[in-house]
Amino acid sequence: MTGALLLTAVALPPPVDARPVVVTLRAAAPSDPADLAVRLQALFGQHSVLAADVMRSRIRGDDDFVQAAEAALGKNTDAMTELMVQLFGEDMVSTFSPMWAEHVVELVAYASALAARDDAAREHAHEELIEYEGELSAFLAGSSHGRLATSDAHHALAMHVEHLTEQADAFAARDYLAADRINREAYQHMYDLGLVLAGAFLSSGDRATLREPVWRLRSQLGKLLAEHVVLVGDVTRAAVANTPDFDAAARMINANTRDLTSAMDSMFGTTMARRFQKLWGHHVELLVAYSAATAAGDDAKRQRTRAELRDYEQDMAAFLSRATGARMTAAELTAAFAEHDDNLLRHADAYAARDYSTAHDVAYQTYEHEFDLARELADAFGETVAARLPRGGAQTGYGGLAAGGS
Template sequence: MRTSRRSIPVLCALLLAVSPSPPAARATGEDQAVVTVRWSAPADPADLAVRLQALLGQHSVLAAGLMRSRIRGDDDFVQAANAALGKNTDAMTDLMAQLFGEDMVNEFSPMWAEHVVELVAYASALAAHDDAAREHAREELIEYEGELSAFLAGQSHGRLSPSAAHHALAMHVEHLTEQADAYAAQDYLTADRAYREGYRHMYDLGLTLADSLLPARDRPALREPVWRLRSQLGKLLAEHVVLVGEVTRAAVANTPDFDAAARMINANTRDLTAAMDSLFGTTTARRFQRLWGYHVEQLVAYGGATAAGDNERRDRVRSKLKEYEGEIATFLSGATGARMTTPQLAAAFAGHDDMLLRHADAYAAKDYAAAHDIAYSTYEHGFDLARDLADAFGASVASRLPRGGAQTGYGGLARGER
């Protein structure tokens, strides 16, 4: 599994230009149960742009999951996966109407729906070993790439070239068809590499589209360091949620793709650790990696215990996770200079873990509709947590800058001298 640390250090170098800001208002007392989901009322176009990234990344993994369930012949899972993808499509259509206008969406929606239909047709052809149908679906997807890329380029008024738009959409389709081909061939390492690359590609495409299609007055916010940190941390934490779901599914169902799924979640942990290293240095990053890795191990252990029907072991995992939630909360509160308090963080991570465990329970019970609903909520919760953490991290790093900021060269804080 290839991992990349290139974007995080660049992002964090930009972050050093941020002035300290007060932490966002947060719930107190009994209202601290979980971080509040904000998607229903985003503050501004910059928040909507992160939402677009989130939905595009989610589209990629939901489409891949639907294609895989078709290949497995898992009809019950297919229905639930199709409903989740439909929910994502509806949310994306509503969001794009807010960002870019109803007229744009009226043309966009049929093309997007067509591409979803053809992705499912491609997977169905793989399952049926029907090469002619598979080739037809591929031809339809290529036609879609051309139509949608020309449309998006036209909407950008020259800010997005037709060739760049076409390349981005062709890559999306290639990732999904590659992972489906590999999954059908039981080459799970290749399938999961393409799965992860597809998520990241579509997430990043959200920024490209926002920067190309938003009015000029809204685009500068997308270059603000704190916005970039929210975006990148959101990508990593949401990917964590997705990949925990995948490895849990494999553990609960005892499927042969478990090892490949475990490699994916480990790669995500390394990327989160790299982000902490860039922000706070090696010592902090190493402690984070130990805590976060332990957390992942317990979530996977819960899936295994659930598959085995071992309730005593499941209870032990829950107890261990509760201890972890206190430790990670204390650690991150310290890293943020108490801009997020230990009780706030403990409640947020308790909510995070509870949703992931309920997802495993629902999947083990073959209640796939509930499993997808829980996964959907957990994904959104990951972005809310990322936003709170990014704001606190940004303020914490900025508070350590000498006066003068960029004019004084940041006092050596650009890398390692902490």
């Protein structure tokens, strides 16, 4: 990635700008089980992010942020419950839902005990979480009619709890790099857990769709683009608030950029991947520069940065339109990236103004937008790569994305 994202946030930010988002992608809301499975993955990954937000705000003692973060986590839980009813039925979810709510309560209790330095309360919360792991894993395995082993379910849930408690421990110890690294692992693990549940509870025909290359591309591209939104949110928050976790957050967004670049390399080759990395990296730097200018109260620099983002959006749109043989037009892509950037700027402005409720609402909206974008891009990428294959060849060249490391 170009640059090192070494920016310093100082001073108090100006009030939030009011910029309504009016651009939308043409993708309709998903309705078939395969598309809903991607939505389930998204909600599981988002749960991990929002739970970490709540835990960290408890540790910081930031009561205003706690309220907004808890509201966002509750919204995620409601959405997850509603979706699982559509996919798996009310009987299954009526038992799952209270168990899930209990584990959220205990994660918050764990973080509150960390903040209070109450080792006894922390240990009690941890014991309750371990009990939850056993109960929920047994229920999921029993409800799957043998498609999900109890040991596998327990391992997955135990890892989820371990990730969130360990990132909280590291954050409380001010080891921000370890906290953010674990948080990335937590997000990726929970996102993939959504696919495990879909594979265990959907019909055999729907499960077959989940193995198709283009579906896997939609899923994995969605994971990386949504994580980009999450990590940009982290680094811009650190920039506008001038907090000590900025460098760690910057390293995580750089790692995500490397992962996206690896994905482009696997589909289109090194030359195009390098061009993508240069454009995407510049885009990230502009978003962080905007946040730093907001923190410094430098409105002129904010406006210059927004103008540079408009140029980037056209450049990236033209690049991807050419790469896909105009399967997505430059105009469509420019509009999509403009919505993406405008949302991220609105999030930075709201956070700088300490309007945490709006910040979380915008972040939630932006996270969801990425899956519409990922679906459109994945279909265009898949068709482009498939068109280059010999007629009758196995179309597996666009099915996987590189995981990459932090």
